[in-house]
Amino acid sequence: MNRVRHPSLDGPLAPKAPHFPPKAKAVIFLFMYGGPSQVDTFDYKPKLYPLDGKTIEISTKGRGGSKNQGRVVGPKWNFRQYGQCGKYVSDLFPHLARCVDDMAFVHSMYADSPLHGSAMLMMNSGRILSGAPCMGSWVTYGLGSENENLPGFVVMLDQSGGPISGAKNWNSGYMPAVYQGTVLRSQGEPILDLARPEGMSDSEQRLLLDVLKEQNHAHLRGRADDSNLAARIASYELAYRMQHHAPEAIELAQESEATRALYGMDDPRTADFGKKCLLARRLVERGVRFVQIYSGGNHNDHNWDAHGDLVLNHEKHAGDTDRPIAGLLADLKQRGLLDSTIVVWGGEFGRQPTAEYAEGTGRDHNSAGFTMWLAGGGIKGGTSVGTTDELGNEAVERPFHVKHLHATILHQMGLDPNRLAFFHAGLDQKLVGVERVDPIRELIV
Amino acid sequence: MLAACAPPLGSAAPTADSTGRRLALAKWITSPDNGLAWRVVANRLWQHHFGRGIVRSSNDFGRLGDLPTDSRLLDWLASEMLTRGGSIKAMHRLLVTSATYRMQSSPNQACSDVDPINDLFWRFDxxxxxxxxxxxxxxxxxxxxxxxxxxxxxxxxxxxxxxxxxxxxxxxxxxxxxxxxxxxxxxxxxxxxxxxxxxxxxxxxxxxxxxxxxxxxxxxxxxxxxxxxxxxxxxxxxxxxxxxxxxxxxxxxxxxxxxxxxxxxxxxxxxxxxxxxxxxxxxxxxxxxxxxxxxxxxxxxxxxxxxxxx
Structure with a gap:
């Protein structure tokens, strides 16, 4: 086992060899914050429709606590079969439905917490408590970055705000801060403090940087044995280059009208998420390892947390993202990038088949069974793995914990989930925990 | 010489409003016979003045921790702290008035050849x-x-x-x-x-x-x-x-x-x-x-x- 006790601090983002030849070089995680309802999206449950409005015996656990019965809310959308695999997809996703032969569904996901804060942390860092590094941190720690002019782990948030617990969802925990996610804004200054302050031209900045460099070199005399001093001098040149490269990465001028339309950027409704998806492709093309895009932020109906009006909520969030995501898959595929990029879709948990309140269609949280899908990066398209019970409430066949999803992603990136470790607090800490976890083999080509 | 093993835990002396158990634990931890606690504190003080502990893993003196780079120095500091009545202020004075604390950070090829990562504090990091x-x-x-x-x-x-x-x-x-x-x-x-x-x-x-x-x-x-x-x-x-x-x-x-x-x-x-x-x-x-x-x-x-x- 490679124990890292004192991680090398010269070039912590320098590319590192994977444990074995990788299938994927990058991850794009489309985080449906709030928890999409599986039975209204990808987990087709025909028996649920006729039960609409009936109160049945069913064991659920959500923010409203544990219940033993509930009023069924029948799925609010029809499902139709698509693709060669004949996958049933709800009418919420007319565009994405056409990509099912590239997608692999895990219908039997489960997680440890039915509450947003802890469930978010679990999906992002493998633990329900904050303080552990997020998956993007693990990937950049394990593999480094292929482009030193851009951060290795990039996060794009919803227009409405960040998710609950904010930065804890892209934090590097007990690892150095260099592995934390960088929030990238799709408009204006892409990265915090990237832009020169007003009133400072490029040539003035260059002059100041040159004087700083001279001064630091004078200081270096007699201290040349200290690599940190030289590294700090170099870091200013790197920062200077980042000022040029990061804006270039988010500059969409070279993208054709057809490409923009593919991502839904021609429609005000899908323009924002579409732009983020297009940015994700551009970042991946430039060697960024891990890109996470949030659909939904803030609280209540600003995200997929449909406690009140399910139709209103899911129509909004699915409608905002369906075309952009389908566009992303198509664009990655036509550019030959899908083979080396894993796209992951899902929330921190799913939703219950029954109503939360006496009135209305809102569903409470459900961590006992939910659906996520993956595509690309050596993932077997047109596959569906695991099932929930006939009401879509609980994972019954081949249940997979969040850590199995994590193990699968690491594995595709060429990292052994049971070997990728960081020594902290007397333990070789791992994303998947200390006990052995295997990737979901059925998903892998 | 400080003991290598912790002494037996003394019995609690209950009073009217306390079981006395926490006091017994505190006395046991800080007992002059408990070398570990004194080493841990001395190491912490050293770390904050010199940039790193004599035991680099200052949270972990156990099997998974680092060995002291100079065990005699650590033992001496722990004993000195005991001698000085456990006074942290006295320890600060001892450390910052030491010759080691006043060392320069300039390079020295001969020393670097022998001890490249400065385990022995031949210079100030x-x-x-x-x-x-x-x-x-x-x-x-x-x-x-x-x-x-x-x-x-x-x-x-x-x-x-x-x-x-x-x-x-x-x-x-x-x-x-x-x-x-x-x-x-x-x-x-x-x-x-x-x-x-x-x-x-x-x-x-x-x-x-x-x-x-x-x-x-x-x-x-x-x-x-x-x-x-x-x-x-x-x-x-x-x-x-x-x-x-x-x-x-x-x-x-x-x-x-x-x-x-x-x-x-x-x-x-x-x-x-x-x-x-x-x-x-x-x-x-x-x-x-x-x-x-x-x-x-x-x-x-x-x-x-x-x-x-x-």
Missing amino acids: RRRLTAEEVRDSILSVSGALNLQVGGPTVFPPMPAAVLATASRPEDAWGKSTPDQEVRRTLYVHTKRSLQMPLLVGFDQADTDNSCPVRFATVQPTQALTLWNGEFAHQEAARMAKRLERDAGELDARLRRGLELVTQRPARDDDLARLQQLVAELRDEFGKSDAEALQRVCLVLLNSNEFLYLD
């Missing part, structure tokens, strides 16, 4: 300022630092772009008065899910885990923060104003600026470099003297000599 020290030092040289002691925590301005990442941006952070914003970083409010980017960037401890030893990374994002960030520019402007107050002539102001950030007399070559910079900013970029002085201060606040302690 140069170190970067910690996140808190970076902020406090900038405020100090700009003249803004408020040294008030105690009181509730304060909220220096949080960049709007960072606030926007919170799920309730409008409630995510407080606001302090201008004189309170410039308190020492010790008094800055710690919110688990929202840390100041300047501090996180310079490796402030994560808010969830016990942090025995800070990382000291060198990152381009640190350069961006200190070079482009609002705080750096605001304090550079404040420092320029201070130099104008402190000295009359341009040369004297430049000299004063150099001395503030380096804590040594300014050398002629340093001064000449800044004089030339001011001239270029004036002649080629049309900057006023006041604007040029602000730019000089920005350069000074970014210099390695300011951020690193010999």
Whole structure:
């Protein structure tokens, strides 16, 4: 086992060899914050429709606590079969439905917490408590970055705000801060403090940087044995280059009208998420390892947390993202990038088949069974793995914990989930925990 | 010689309002026979003065921890602490008046050949300022630092772009008065899910885990923060104003600026470099003297000599 006790601090983002030849070089995680309802999206449950409005015996656990019965809310959308695999997809996703032969569904996901804060942390860092590094941190720690002019782990948030617990969802925990996610804004200054302050031209900045460099070199005399001093001098040149490269990465001028339309950027409704998806492709093309895009932020109906009006909520969030995501898959595929990029879709948990309140269609949280899908990066398209019970409430066949999803992603990136470790607090800490976890083999080509 | 094993735990002496069990535990931990506790404390004190512990893994003296680089030194310090009645103040005096503490950080080839990572403290390890020290030092040289002691925590301005990442941006952070914003970083409010980017960037401890030893990374994002960030520019402007107050002539102001950030007399070559910079900013970029002085201060606040302690 490679124990890292004192991680090398010269070039912590320098590319590192994977444990074995990788299938994927990058991850794009489309985080449906709030928890999409599986039975209204990808987990087709025909028996649920006729039960609409009936109160049945069913064991659920959500923010409203544990219940033993509930009023069924029948799925609010029809499902139709698509693709060669004949996958049933709800009418919420007319565009994405056409990509099912590239997608692999895990219908039997489960997680440890039915509450947003802890469930978010679990999906992002493998633990329900904050303080552990997020998956993007693990990937950049394990593999480094292929482009030193851009951060290795990039996060794009919803227009409405960040998710609950904010930065804890892209934090590097007990690892150095260099592995934390960088929030990238799709408009204006892409990265915090990237832009020169007003009133400072490029040539003035260059002059100041040159004087700083001279001064630091004078200081270096007699201290040349200290690599940190030289590294700090170099870091200013790197920062200077980042000022040029990061804006270039988010500059969409070279993208054709057809490409923009593919991502839904021609429609005000899908323009924002579409732009983020297009940015994700551009970042991946430039060697960024891990890109996470949030659909939904803030609280209540600003995200997929449909406690009140399910139709209103899911129509909004699915409608905002369906075309952009389908566009992303198509664009990655036509550019030959899908083979080396894993796209992951899902929330921190799913939703219950029954109503939360006496009135209305809102569903409470459900961590006992939910659906996520993956595509690309050596993932077997047109596959569906695991099932929930006939009401879509609980994972019954081949249940997979969040850590199995994590193990699968690491594995595709060429990292052994049971070997990728960081020594902290007397333990070789791992994303998947200390006990052995295997990737979901059925998903892998 | 200190015992290698812990002594047996004494029995609790119950009183009317206590079982006495915690007192028994405390006495057991601090017993003169319990060498481990004294070594741990002595090592901690050493770490904070010398940059690293004699046992580098200061949270872990067990099987998974590092061995002491000099076990006799650690034993001696632990014994001295006992001898001095457990006085932490006496230990500080002992450490900072030692010859080892006064060693230079300059290189020495012969020593490097024998002990390249300075296990034996043949020199003082140069170190970067910690996140808190970076902020406090900038405020100090700009003249803004408020040294008030105690009181509730304060909220220096949080960049709007960072606030926007919170799920309730409008409630995510407080606001302090201008004189309170410039308190020492010790008094800055710690919110688990929202840390100041300047501090996180310079490796402030994560808010969830016990942090025995800070990382000291060198990152381009640190350069961006200190070079482009609002705080750096605001304090550079404040420092320029201070130099104008402190000295009359341009040369004297430049000299004063150099001395503030380096804590040594300014050398002629340093001064000449800044004089030339001011001239270029004036002649080629049309900057006023006041604007040029602000730019000089920005350069000074970014210099390695300011951020690193010999």
